[in-house]
Amino acid sequence: MVTERNWAGNYGYRAPRIAHPASMAELQDLVAGAGKVSALGSRHSFNDIADTPGTLVVLDMLDVGISVDTQNMTVTVSGGTRYGTLAAELQRRGFALHNLASLPHISVAGAVATATHGSGDGNGNLATAVVALELVTADGTVVTARRGDADFAGMVVGLGALGIVSRLTLDIEPSFDVAQTVFEGLGWEQILESFDALTPSAYSLSLFTDWSGPTAGQAWLKNRTDQAVLPGGLPEFFSGAPATEARHPLPGVSGSNCTQQLGVPGPWSDRLAHFRMEFTPSKGEELQSEYLIPREHAVEALRTMRSLSGMVTPLLLIGEIRTIAADQLWLSPNYGRDGIGLHFTWRQDEPAVKAILPLLEAELAPFSARPHWGKLFHGTEASLAPLYPRFSDFTALAGRLDPAGKFRNAFLDRTVFGR
Ligand SMILES: Cc1cc2nc3c(=O)[nH]c(=O)nc-3n(C[C@H](O)[C@H](O)[C@H](O)COP(=O)(O)OP(=O)(O)OC[C@H]3O[C@@H](n4cnc5c(N)ncnc54)[C@H](O)[C@@H]3O)c2cc1C
Structure with a gap:
């Protein structure tokens, strides 16, 4: 059993192992060879959403840098990058994200996976800035998807159920x-x-x-x-x-x-x-x-x-x-x-x-x-599914990308898959 707890300390992860892959090859081998596996971000969720009975994967060693594409006005980061690090670097280079949550300490992939948001009538949540993502799926294959691709809109707020997001590309704008x-x-x-x-x-x-x-x-x-x-x-x-x-x-x-x-x-x-x-x-x-x-x-x-x-x-x-x-x-x-x-x-x-x-x-x-998927709530799949018009499309997508349920955990079984 790992000794990791979430940020608030109210949840102790039950996973027996934790891994910090330092390269894409290492990450792919790890996922392909694992029985059960789940990505762990900066541990700011309040429930068991990130846990697994297998291996917790933390991307803090998989640093792909922060690369700005001024032509397309996007930035590409590793899934484990924290918003605070990204925001400081973007500002240094004269760029901005459209919004931030209440805290900059959270990882980009973890925040996006749960549709974390800030505020503003005209501001979508942080996941809406995602232009493209790269995902290591259950058999270790790397899948990429861009805005407009089939299933892309299902992959962004993925709750960790579809794979490990290794890289994300986000919209940026001039600094303000x-x-x-x-x-x-x-x-x-x-x-x-x-x-x-x-x-x-x-x-x-x-x-x-x-x-x-x-x-x-x-x-x-x-x-x-x-x-x-x-x-x-x-x-x-x-x-x-x-x-x-x-x-x-x-x-x-x-x-x-x-x-x-x-x-x-x-x-x-x-x-x-x-x-x-x-x-x-x-x-x-x-x-x-x-x-x-x-x-x-x-x-x-x-x-x-x-x-x-x-x-x-x-x-x-x-x-x-x-x-x-x-x-x-x-x-x-x-x-x-x-x-x-x-x-x-x-x-x-x-x-x-x-x-x-x-x-x-x-x-x-x-x-x-x-x-909010990352906070404490009581509802289960029975009450949640009717609230989301594309719920069954999501479970079908998860079934295609992860047929053996490698990324499923107790949270996902309870709230999404209904078992
Ligand atoms: C003090 C505090 C303030 C907060 N403020 C806000 C707020 O202002 N607005 C708001 O909406 N929420 C807020 N939250 C909630 C928080 O933003 C979410 O719980 C968010 O998911 C935390 O991100 P994380 O990196 O810690 O992810 P974790 O809690 O570690 O994981 C959350 C989910 O993301 C998945 N995940 C993580 N990394 C990856 C990856 N690389 N690939 C695939 N899946 C991944 C995990 O498997 C899990 O399903 C707050 C939380 C705290 C503790």
Whole structure:
């Protein structure tokens, strides 16, 4: 048994072996010869999604460098590259990604595999930037797929079920600056009355709340200076006031671990995430869940969440509301629908969190809530399959690429394959 645990420490991988292949040939031999195998990214998921009863494969030794193609405006990286490393290098060379998650510490392949997202009405999740990928499949064969190829849209958000992604090519754009401003004390009444006016107020907007009381906690507005929607220096925003010092999403925690705020413009790579690469993101001692809801149900879902405050708030460190644009990636929780993300950073009390999740999911079911694949949720294949129009196409694709189920694990059996 390996001794590795996930980032939050709530899950200990049960795999008996862990391998760090240093070349493609080594990776291919390893996969071809393995009985069961799974890719492990930077271990930031909160569940057993990356585990295997065989060999865990970590790509930290398989460095293919970071190569920018200025003609096609793309960058190619190893699956194990972390967003923080990639963002710093792109910025140094004058380029940008369209968005980042709340933290830069996660691996590109691991984030893409679970449709990890940031925020912004016009921003697809991080997987939508994938132009091409290279995959080592069950028999050790290297398969490549590009946007537009048959099955490509099924391969990107792959949940580790299709093979080991060795290389990814992502869209890039010219570097841009972002100014981040935090407002505090936004009124729930104003938010619910004008939600459709609120979220386009920034390139990326996050609302942090514990769902209790008449005001939501904080709004983090990240505006591109080349397309600022909201003029800086606003005295008031949805009846909230601008913070006068750096804030952390968690009440009472110092803002010094967070990216620069107070409207000071700076590179996208230092502003689009909430947390800085050099520090522990969020709290560390926590659990997380998240549900993606279609935009047309947003206000009703927010009202429902407020009504559930008595159940949810005591277990919460903080909640976050973000927006994500629709995509066409088969198992993306944003497939076919613009939406909002209702995120929960829970206290690290797993039995209590696991007890609340079925109740929460029952309340959010009328909104066709799809859970974040990398966080804690209760649903299984029976409840998830009807939520995804291309679900059976995905299982068929997995059957073709991995007929013996080498990459399947308990998580995939429970949530995707239904056994
Ligand atoms: C503090 C914190 C903040 C977070 N913030 C956000 C956020 O803002 N937005 C959001 O959407 N999510 C967020 N998450 C969730 C996180 O982004 C996802 O769980 C993501 O999948 C983690 O990536 P990872 O590299 O750690 O992958 P892991 O957890 O190691 O693995 C996740 C999945 O990816 C697969 N995988 C990894 N590498 C490969 C590969 N090379 N080839 C094939 N499959 C692979 C694994 O097999 C597994 O299925 C956060 C998590 C934490 C701990």
